[in-house]
Amino acid sequence: MPEGPQMVFLKEQAEQFVGQTVLLAEGSAKHVPNNRLQGQVLTEIKTYGKEFLFCFSSFAICIHLMLFGKYAINSRLDRELRLGLEFETGEINFYACDCRLIEKELSEVYDWSTDVMSTLFDKAKALEKLHTKPERQISDAILDQSILAGVGNGIKNEVLYRRQIHPESMVGAIPEVELLKLVNECVKLSFEYLTWIREGTAKQHWQVYQKKECPRDFIPLQKGKTGKQLRSSYYCDRCQRLFLPDVL
């Protein structure tokens, strides 16, 4: 599943069309009227977490690649087109994604201070929100897009491993200083991940996600579904500490 850094990378690729007019809009996206798009000038591209936003003068189109979404720039894939935009110098096509029309001001829809890749990201606010549900497992909390927008399952596994925190730790039992370091690591890793995507080296940089052995201890990693969301976690029982409340 694409995470925040993939969306920022897509933005970099698509920015060539900013300032150009949509010559043709096509595709099966139900909530995006193609006739509304034709003739409009693309004014800006933004991202919010895992969402990609084409901005026009009076509305925006939000695209979420979900689990299996794909895109192609100046080429086409052999599958059902969900949304295709043809500009003066090329085209961008989306498949198996969720598309929606946003007519409100984007600032009313999105809180950019929760996006880990935004310059407006507010880590104090992220910590505050983590504390509102102290009983939650950290592996669920870290994927909460209203707290750390853009963090997906790959980043989750890697930051927990880097900070040596077991995914089933309870948020309220993790010391404040460790939670802060974890939030900082989400930001740091997201930007490192973006660099790896640009280089085409992302997979070789993962330490535990979809791996079999702990690079610190050289013992088999545990793999299992954790939290209420039952998302895959890869972790080491030896070097990732399980924080649970003290029982008297």
Ligand SMILES: [Zn+2]
């Ligand atoms: Zn280990």
